[in-house]
Amino acid sequence: MTFAALIALLVGMCMLLIRALIGPTMYDRVLAVNSFGTKTVLVLGLLGYVMGRPDFLDIAILYTLINFVSTIAILKFFRYRSFQVPLVRKTDAPARGGDRNG
Amino acid sequence: MADFVLLAGNTWETVRFPLGGAVCLFGAILCVIGTIGVMRFPDFYTRLHAASITDTSGAFLVLAGMALMAPSWLVLVKLFCMLGFLVLTSATGSHALANAAHTAGLQPKIGPVGQAGHQDHEEGDH
Amino acid sequence: MAYLLGIFVAIVAFWMGNSGHYKPLMLGFAALSVGLTLLLSARLKIIDREGAPYVRFVGFATYYPWLFWEIVKSNVVVIKACLRADLDINPALVKVKTTCKTDLAKVTFANSITLTPGTVTVEIDGDKLLVHGLYEANTVPEAFEEMDRRCARAADPSEKAS
Incomplete structure (x- = not known):
């Protein structure tokens, strides 16, 4: 039963890869990769159960956090074309949206 | 009474593995349904909704199934941490994606969409 | 100070829940890592109301x-x-x-x-x-x-x- 769930998740991941390849806009691809990461976390946990080693859950926890950070990093890079810009809200209102390019 | 508790404990021990497997499988099927939605929906913002099925109900059910099959309380703690992180990060990630797309000028399709996947004009491709 | 205690309790609980090893050596490493984490959060200045909600x-x-x-x-x-x-x-x-x-x-x-x-x-x-x-x-x-x-x-x- 667990194995069947694992296979189903892998099928879903293959379909997401197709969306990441054909996705018309860049954001579709990022969405697919983000969702792929969530499924990877679940697959890691289930794999630990199938192989009888629940230690895999540690890796899954770590991957949850890395997945989030990588999504934010990719989006930040695509917005600013650089990792050096601090991600804080500007305090003065008129500067908002002036220096952003997609 | 003690007999009953012992019996209930034994039944729980035998029943929790098939039950946990079934819940895991159901969650995995929900994940696949969400992925089908990601493949079918016409534009980026609607695909985001389909992906959030995977992030909420699919992930929750798979984790709940794993919690039913948990061999020790340590695993339960880890699964609970994973659930908390997933709930916090997936919502924030979705919002970051939508906000980035909106700031970059990707216009959502508004209004009823009749037939599947035939409107292939996409705007704002970077 | 109360916020520091709150963060300390949360980190120790997280370590205990994730480790499962309670030998003296491992507990020493735990004390080391908890101390390092508290030092880093003090340097980041996040020991405040938001840090211990x-x-x-x-x-x-x-x-x-x-x-x-x-x-x-x-x-x-x-x-x-x-x-x-x-x-x-x-x-x-x-x-x-x-x-x-x-x-x-x-x-x-x-x-x-x-x-x-x-x-x-x-x-x-x-x-x-x-x-x-x-x-x-x-x-x-x-x-x-x-x-x-x-x-x-x-x-x-x-x-x-x-």
């Missing part, structure tokens, strides 16, 4: 079960939309006004909207949220009033003290 536990403990039920209900709607043979969705973009005042309450509100399948917060500007929804009927501004009220009740009361 114990005051809000009661509010969130009543809010999240309700949110869970909302998520279940809207999941059914979106799953049906995914599996229908011919696609009939009606995406809409609405502006929602919120009564939440603190940043935490606004973040909770926006996160709850995003977490509920079928609605996504696209932009937050002051007290107005831009929400994209899968069905126009489900994304009228009135649909979010109860969630808004519950968010304000869960996360806002502490600002009365300050």
Whole structure:
């Protein structure tokens, strides 16, 4: 039963890869990769159960956090074309949206 | 009474593995349904909704199934941490994606969409 | 000092829950890592009210079960939309006004909207949220009033003290 769930998740991941390849806009691809990461976390946990080693859950926890950070990093890079810009809200209102390019 | 508790404990021990497997499988099927939605929906913002099925109900059910099959309380703690992180990060990630797309000028399709996947004009491709 | 103690307790509980080894050597490593983490958070200056949000536990403990039920209900709607043979969705973009005042309450509100399948917060500007929804009927501004009220009740009361 667990194995069947694992296979189903892998099928879903293959379909997401197709969306990441054909996705018309860049954001579709990022969405697919983000969702792929969530499924990877679940697959890691289930794999630990199938192989009888629940230690895999540690890796899954770590991957949850890395997945989030990588999504934010990719989006930040695509917005600013650089990792050096601090991600804080500007305090003065008129500067908002002036220096952003997609 | 003690007999009953012992019996209930034994039944729980035998029943929790098939039950946990079934819940895991159901969650995995929900994940696949969400992925089908990601493949079918016409534009980026609607695909985001389909992906959030995977992030909420699919992930929750798979984790709940794993919690039913948990061999020790340590695993339960880890699964609970994973659930908390997933709930916090997936919502924030979705919002970051939508906000980035909106700031970059990707216009959502508004209004009823009749037939599947035939409107292939996409705007704002970077 | 109370905030430092709160963070200390949370980190120690996290370590205990994740490790499972309670030999003296491992406990020594634990003390080392906890001390290092506290030092780093002191350098980051995040030992404050936001770092140890114990005051809000009661509010969130009543809010999240309700949110869970909302998520279940809207999941059914979106799953049906995914599996229908011919696609009939009606995406809409609405502006929602919120009564939440603190940043935490606004973040909770926006996160709850995003977490509920079928609605996504696209932009937050002051007290107005831009929400994209899968069905126009489900994304009228009135649909979010109860969630808004519950968010304000869960996360806002502490600002009365300050």
